Amino acid sequence: MYYGEDIVEEVRQKTDIVDLVGQYVNLKKKGSSYFGLCPFHGEKTASFSVSPGKQIFYCFGCGKAGDSIRFLMEYENLSFVEALEELAERANVTLPKEEKRDKGEEDLRYKILEINKQAALFYVKQLRSEKGKLGLAYCAKRKLSGESITHFGLGYAGKERDSLYQYCKSLGFKDQVLQESGLFSFKEAGVYDKFFNRLMFPIMDLHNRVIGFGGRVMGDGEPKYLNSPETKLFDKSRNLFALNFSRKSRSDFFILCEGYMDVISLHQWGFPEAVAALGTAFTEQQADLMKRFHSLVYLCFDSDGAGKKACKRAISILREKNLEGKVINLLPYKDPDEFLKAEGKEAFEKRMEEAKNAFLWEVEEKKKEFDLHDPAGMQKYMESIAELLRTNFQDPVERENYLKAVAREQMLKAENLQHLVDRGEEKTQLEFGLKKASGGKEKREKKNGIPRWRRSFFPF
Numbered sequence: 001m002y003y004g005e006d007i008v009e010e011v012r013q014k015t016d017i018v019d020l021v022g023q024y025v026n027l028k029k030k031g032s033s034y035f036g037l038c039p040f041h042g043e044k045t046a047s048f049s050v051s052p053g054k055q056i057f058y059c060f061g062c063g064k065a066g067d068s069i070r071f072l073m074e075y076e077n078l079s080f081v082e083a084l085e086e087l088a089e090r091a092n093v094t095l096p097k098e099e100k101r102d103k104g105e106e107d108l109r110y111k112i113l114e115i116n117k118q119a120a121l122f123y124v125k126q127l128r129s130e131k132g133k134l135g136l137a138y139c140a141k142r143k144l145s146g147e148s149i150t151h152f153g154l155g156y157a158g159k160e161r162d163s164l165y166q167y168c169k170s171l172g173f174k175d176q177v178l179q180e181s182g183l184f185s186f187k188e189a190g191v192y193d194k195f196f197n198r199l200m201f202p203i204m205d206l207h208n209r210v211i212g213f214g215g216r217v218m219g220d221g222e223p224k225y226l227n228s229p230e231t232k233l234f235d236k237s238r239n240l241f242a243l244n245f246s247r248k249s250r251s252d253f254f255i256l257c258e259g260y261m262d263v264i265s266l267h268q269w270g271f272p273e274a275v276a277a278l279g280t281a282f283t284e285q286q287a288d289l290m291k292r293f294h295s296l297v298y299l300c301f302d303s304d305g306a307g308k309k310a311c312k313r314a315i316s317i318l319r320e321k322n323l324e325g326k327v328i329n330l331l332p333y334k335d336p337d338e339f340l341k342a343e344g345k346e347a348f349e350k351r352m353e354e355a356k357n358a359f360l361w362e363v364e365e366k367k368k369e370f371d372l373h374d375p376a377g378m379q380k381y382m383e384s385i386a387e388l389l390r391t392n393f394q395d396p397v398e399r400e401n402y403l404k405a406v407a408r409e410q411m412l413k414a415e416n417l418q419h420l421v422d423r424g425e426e427k428t429q430l431e432f433g434l435k436k437a438s439g440g441k442e443k444r445e446k447k448n449g450i451p452r453w454r455r456s457f458f459p460f
């Protein structure tokens, strides 16, 4: 979406920067300016200034400066357009509607948002009612604090099969839009709530708007976790649970874990950086979304086989997107919730400090597949590492750095690993017909001492 300079200027003029910054920073007047502790760097004396005359902020400590839009972008990690839209709403400026989007479509999206919001409120009320005892008991069993329950807007879907439907009808919503919300099953025999007898986790977008739900069944029903289906609003692969909260943490990283309960537990224990994929495997789009805010991701998956598999998949996506991954070892515990309950916050912080570089973790995992006392097993193990090095790093310098690190850590000879990497590279080139199997050329290449894979990286 593009907004013209006129409308941007109008938003700027109708926003008082002292007022805006004052919402986030405690400001005191000194002369013609206001001063406070800089929200962008840690400090004990106030060097962050806001000028009402010029409508700008400037930090004498870290040099951050700009207007009201820039402040919101920096503070809330928003794009220019997002910050502008938020300020426009705050200042009661109506922005021109995107023309391309069809009006009916826009209207429908708005109505689905409204249904989701009403449903979330309905579930919250149910959790606090007589009917919600089962849900609250589960929260107590999992040791969720009242604050966490409120913060995440947890609710309860009762055992009746159509109470939300009846409630929405009473609010005047039409069947056609209710059908689009994904919260109901329309059958010949009648309309039923998709969620019943479940603890409800609202899923919010970056602007804290409810776009879908996850529900944990109370008791032993199947499936254990149920998510809203995809709707006009809800695209599972493009959202992360709790990103609306974690993006506001003052850290420069995320903690990616598996489920809703892991996330809530981590937040409760003082790790507001935690997010989770939404009942699907981690996706490239989710990585893109994270990259808008931070480039370091701690992976905090379950210690079992499924968790490791999911972790490996996430690592390859992070690498593809140029995000740094570090793997947190939770052993001997199954998941972060269990770990925190048994060992506490400091122990978890220590595990974060010790978190392993994602690639070195993968190598360590690979090792378990082979019998290293057997020379044939050792050979296969080394070949598989060479293959990982070859396929994961296109940049020769990066590849060499990793090769050296692996050799050091696994106590292997770097030359031997290098040899296997070279051999693999050559084989691939032959397979793809990129190189002719001529002895003469190879000899020449060996003489000048530059590894072949490195030469092959450059077109010259």
Ligand SMILES: [Zn+2]
Pocket (backbone or CB within 6 Å): 038, 039, 040, 041, 048, 059, 060, 061, 062, 063, 064
């Ligand atoms: Zn500063």
